[in-house]
Amino acid sequence: MSLDVTSLYNRRADQRWNRVCTADLIERVTWSTPEHDAIIGLDGATSSDRYARLTYREADELANRVAHALLGAGLDRGGRIAMFVENSVEAYVFRLGAAKIGTVVAPINPALRSDVIAHTLGVLDPGFIAVDAELFERVSPGLDEAGLKAHMTFEIGGSAVAGTVSFDDFVEGQPDREPSGTVHGDDIAEILFTSGTTAMPKGVMLSHTSATLAAHGFALSLTRGLKFESDLVLVTCLPMMYHIGHHIFALATMAVGGTFVMGRRPDPAVIAEALSAEQATALWGGSPAMVDALTSELEEQDISLPHLTTVTYGWAALPPSVLDRLRARAPQVHPFAIFGQTESISCHRFWPDGDDELYRRTSPTENYVGYPSPLLASRIVDPLGEPIDENTDTVGEAVYRSPVMVAGYYKNENATREAFRGGWFSSGDSCRYGEGGRRIMVDRLKDIVKSGGENVSSLRVESVLVQHPAVTQAAVVGLPDERWGEAVTAVIVPRGQAPDPAEIIAYAREHLAGFETPKHVIYRDELPSTVGGKILKYKLRQGLTIESPAPDA
Numbered sequence: 001m002s003l004d005v006t007s008l009y010n011r012r013a014d015q016r017w018n019r020v021c022t023a024d025l026i027e028r029v030t031w032s033t034p035e036h037d038a039i040i041g042l043d044g045a046t047s048s049d050r051y052a053r054l055t056y057r058e059a060d061e062l063a064n065r066v067a068h069a070l071l072g073a074g075l076d077r078g079g080r081i082a083m084f085v086e087n088s089v090e091a092y093v094f095r096l097g098a099a100k101i102g103t104v105v106a107p108i109n110p111a112l113r114s115d116v117i118a119h120t121l122g123v124l125d126p127g128f129i130a131v132d133a134e135l136f137e138r139v140s141p142g143l144d145e146a147g148l149k150a151h152m153t154f155e156i157g158g159s160a161v162a163g164t165v166s167f168d169d170f171v172e173g174q175p176d177r178e179p180s181g182t183v184h185g186d187d188i189a190e191i192l193f194t195s196g197t198t199a200m201p202k203g204v205m206l207s208h209t210s211a212t213l214a215a216h217g218f219a220l221s222l223t224r225g226l227k228f229e230s231d232l233v234l235v236t237c238l239p240m241m242y243h244i245g246h247h248i249f250a251l252a253t254m255a256v257g258g259t260f261v262m263g264r265r266p267d268p269a270v271i272a273e274a275l276s277a278e279q280a281t282a283l284w285g286g287s288p289a290m291v292d293a294l295t296s297e298l299e300e301q302d303i304s305l306p307h308l309t310t311v312t313y314g315w316a317a318l319p320p321s322v323l324d325r326l327r328a329r330a331p332q333v334h335p336f337a338i339f340g341q342t343e344s345i346s347c348h349r350f351w352p353d354g355d356d357e358l359y360r361r362t363s364p365t366e367n368y369v370g371y372p373s374p375l376l377a378s379r380i381v382d383p384l385g386e387p388i389d390e391n392t393d394t395v396g397e398a399v400y401r402s403p404v405m406v407a408g409y410y411k412n413e414n415a416t417r418e419a420f421r422g423g424w425f426s427s428g429d430s431c432r433y434g435e436g437g438r439r440i441m442v443d444r445l446k447d448i449v450k451s452g453g454e455n456v457s458s459l460r461v462e463s464v465l466v467q468h469p470a471v472t473q474a475a476v477v478g479l480p481d482e483r484w485g486e487a488v489t490a491v492i493v494p495r496g497q498a499p500d501p502a503e504i505i506a507y508a509r510e511h512l513a514g515f516e517t518p519k520h521v522i523y524r525d526e527l528p529s530t531v532g533g534k535i536l537k538y539k540l541r542q543g544l545t546i547e548s549p550a551p552d553a
Helices: 024-029 056-072 089-100 114-124 133-146 167-171 208-222 250-255 268-277 288-301 320-329 352-362 413-419 458-465 501-511 537-541
Strands: 037-041 053-055 080-084 104-107 128-132 152-154 188-194 202-207 233-236 259-262 282-286 310-314 336-341 344-350 367-372 377-381 396-401 425-433 439-444 448-451 454-457 471-481 485-494 520-523
Touching: 024 056, 024 250, 037 056, 037 089, 053 056, 056 089, 056 167, 080 089, 080 114, 080 133, 089 104, 089 128, 089 152, 114 133, 114 202, 128 133, 133 152, 152 167, 188 208, 202 208, 208 250, 208 310, 208 344, 233 250, 233 268, 250 259, 268 288, 282 288, 288 310, 288 320, 320 352, 336 367, 336 425, 344 352, 352 367, 377 425, 413 425, 448 471, 448 485, 454 458, 458 471, 458 485, 458 501, 471 537, 485 501, 501 520
Parallel strands: 037 259, 080 104, 080 128, 104 188, 128 152, 233 259, 233 282, 282 310, 310 336, 485 520
Antiparallel strands: 037 053, 188 202, 336 344, 344 367, 367 439, 377 396, 396 425, 425 439, 448 454, 471 485
16 A cells, blocks of 8 residues: 655545545444434335335445445446436435445436437446336337346336346345445546437536535535534435436435435325425425425425425526415425536525515516525626626626536537636526626526426427428427426427327327427427528517416326
8 A cells, every 4th residue: 555645736535534435425424323314215216115214324234235246247446337217215325336336327317218318328338237127118229229238127116127137136145344446536426418409418427526515515505494414304206316416415415414305206295295204304396386286285285394494496486475385384494496507516596585575576587596606606608708797687608617517528528628618617508697696597598498307409309390291390499387397399380281289299209208299389480590591599489378288298
């Protein structure tokens, strides 16, 4: 063992006693309160009752067994694992076990179409693939396209897929002691694929240091109003496996030795029951529409939440009427909005209680997202990259600098170079300064539609629609919708007689994932465009209205 006691820079903190590793967040709590509940899985979020409630000691030992099993399967530092899973205790502990030995996990949204799944697998070139039993039929065409097979099954909604080992059998007989292995904070812990302006997702590389700092930074907000930080009990049923939210909710909870309660999928009734049963102090609620639906459930079931202190939401402004109704059920609650992205989850934060007059005067018409967190340098720039004066209401692009930042797009140097042009990360979101320098989120510079928390590539949807024989031109935009945040809306120039919109939607559904499929179809004689033929979507959105709410699926 070499000990360097002379160098003052270019040092490597990668020994077990000084490393930064996301999985160490659970191991360290075993030295203080090992029998404290770490992870609780609600109905459907486990394959077996024995995983429904894990203490920090149990979670750490299970993660160690995962790590040893992965080593036995030939995985080690820098190896890549693809996961096609929804929320479960086992899948989350599995990713922590991979982190212990420096293996990179890439949870991929199982709702993606087979061609996109095949593309992500081609970029990733994984050495190991894990799937949920109930999702295998959905993702198997993409695996086949990529010429790959699954190795392990989480037995949720079914038995182990033929040719794979079950999670239980995979870890059976493995030692629960810590594995040996080198991990450095700058090592990539995970790759999350996120949509951009192109049809195919890019692999966002996230390091152990980035994730750990995000967790500690966000824990400061989640523990407000608590007597002790370890009193944190956070509930969510939103995606935690293939979304960046797990850094600032699951890992943040573990960073303070709290309890993380995870549901399988969003369900207001399940969330309401869990908040009450677990005496939760915090909730990741998602969109204001989801918070509204939860509030209605609390009212219908006559549930009070005296322990709830924080509710986090995003994507849009929370109507004051919803907050007032929520507070009637949870009198100690202080909600706050977040504004960030997979590439930079250090986040802007807006506390309605801190700016009550401004909030009630502007919401929900204006989406105030507040100030950047202390981990984030953020400014708004014009198209030339020059800073915009805070005293104007000029709209520009939000750009960031932070240690909680994407390391790059995996195997995509051009996209990485473009994202960091000018020495700041270009978010692709348009913002302006509001009162007191607070940021207001205006729109996305990129034509991505955020529907139900998912990023939808408009170019990808358009490329499918124009293949329909009755379609000459197609443009896809997002229109405000109470349930989805934005409803994917197709504006089409028909070829001759316009077909029934249901025919277009059905055609799209055959070729796209559910969340990508248009909820509405509008016909126009022509689309506004430049001389070169580029469709001007900002002009297209003007005057577009939807008279009926978007369907549930």
